[in-house]
Amino acid sequence: MTTDFKLDITLTTQKKEIPPFDQLVFGTSFTDHMFMWDYTEGRGWHDARIVPYQSIPLDPAATVFHYGQSVFEGLKAYRTKDEEILLFRPDQNMKRFNKSNQRLVMPQFDEEFALHALKKLIEIDRDWVPNLPGTSLYIRPFMIATEAHLGVDPAKNYKLMIILSPVGSYYKEGINPVKIAVENKFVRAVAGGTGDAKTAGNYAASLLASEIAGENGYSQVLWLDGREREYIEEVGSMNIFFKMNGEVITPALNGSILDGITRKSIIELLKYWNIPVTERRISISEIQEAYNEGILEEVFGTGTAAVISPVGELFYNNEKLIINNGETGALSKKLYDTITSIQNGTAEDVFGWTVKL
Structure with a gap:
């Protein structure tokens, strides 16, 4: 199996309006771009790319719909008072991602390259990282089985994606009990x-x-x-x-x-x-x-x-x-x-x- 570490970038020509940071609701707004990476059995990982945020065409027989081969992660990026962007222990998320993939018989990926792609994605959409107390940029990496096959077997094709969402507090109660x-x-x-x-x-x-x-x-x-x-x-x-x-x-x-x-x-x-x-x-x-x-x-x-x-x-x-x-x-x-x-x-x-x- 080989892995192609080339990262292609296509920037959007129609930027969205960034929501007011003091009105953010958790997980409802998404940034201008996303990361996509394809896996094909026998070929490995290929076609890593950052593209405009978009819908995903999937065959109705895609394995994810029928047998649940789906794994995701969640982490955040934060804007400091000096306008720096910080990630919190992202290596641990990538490590756990691969551990989950192993349990679901989904392919392992190169964690260092995925983190590189994530950083590049955030750099492109850095204006979406909020700067108010209690706010952050939520990061959702996930992988799904895309092979069109109705059979209870591990799929042969997968897609790994990362999307970004500016968020406020998860619970409306905040730090209150x-x-x-x-x-x-x-x-x-x-x-x-x-x-x-x-x-x-x-x-x-x-x-x-x-x-x-x-x-x-x-x-x-x-x-x-x-x-x-x-x-x-x-x-x-x-x-x-x-x-x-x-x-x-x-x-x-x-x-x-x-x-x-x-x-x-x-x-x-x-x-x-x-x-x-x-x-x-x-x-x-x-x-x-x-x-x-x-x-x-x-x-x-x-x-x-x-x-x-x-x-x-x-x-x-x-x-x-x-x-x-x-x-x-x-x-x-x-x-x-x-x-x-x-x-x-x-x-x-x-x-x-x-x-x-």
């Missing part, structure tokens, strides 16, 4: 399945429970394991952390939990601050017991979109567990402020997480 319902009927993923891959099917499986939670006034659901309905996995599409009696605990990666890049960063940051942090199996019964004993101090979700999302209420077994009086905890706020300050260049990056364009 959200209300979460513990889900004990539906499951997001199971060990041995695709839960640790960032594939579209995992998110489709989560929609019904999230819809029901929303109808009952909750922002998202807390997922439990698929076997015993007892052990905590994720919250919505985020990783979850609990601060109990001074110790921070997060579910250990077990094959059904996504290896979040923000999760990884939070753990590294807590260790840097000498705050006890543990990755282990944790049950909802243990959380309820900690709440009853008064030692459940903070709960927060972590992810690229929201960074830190404090949890002010957990609803479980018809009981409302009000956490930290429904207010954002001191540690949640400190983590949010530190991570976002590193991302937007206002704090020193002692970890080497950011990458300048």
Whole structure:
């Protein structure tokens, strides 16, 4: 297999109007250009190109429609006060992208070249990178199977693409606490399945429970394991952390939990601050017991979109567990402020997480 590392660029002749940065809604506006890269079995990756943002013609029999070979990533670019553009740990996203591809029997790609193409794409559309607090340029790399074939086999043809979207806060609550319902009927993923891959099917499986939670006034659901309905996995599409009696605990990666890049960063940051942090199996019964004993101090979700999302209420077994009086905890706020300050260049990056364009 060979890989063609040539990058062709075709600029648009009809630029879009950039939306006001103080009115951004998450994931609804897209920049002028996109990256596309084709894969053909026996030929490898070829025809890497940056082109005007456009629709994609696909055969109705394309494998992605029928057997779900689809993987995506999510990361962000930030504009600093000095007008520099920073990426946050993009190498980790590319590494996880390829790990997900492996699980879905999709082709590996050259991570260094993909990152090069991403940087070039952002340079071309740099005017779309917002500069207001809480805003960023959301980056969505994704790969789909394009072979026209109705057969339950890995496809022979694929397309890798990257699109960009200027965004505001993911949750309208911002850094304010959200209300979460513990889900004990539906499951997001199971060990041995695709839960640790960032594939579209995992998110489709989560929609019904999230819809029901929303109808009952909750922002998202807390997922439990698929076997015993007892052990905590994720919250919505985020990783979850609990601060109990001074110790921070997060579910250990077990094959059904996504290896979040923000999760990884939070753990590294807590260790840097000498705050006890543990990755282990944790049950909802243990959380309820900690709440009853008064030692459940903070709960927060972590992810690229929201960074830190404090949890002010957990609803479980018809009981409302009000956490930290429904207010954002001191540690949640400190983590949010530190991570976002590193991302937007206002704090020193002692970890080497950011990458300048």
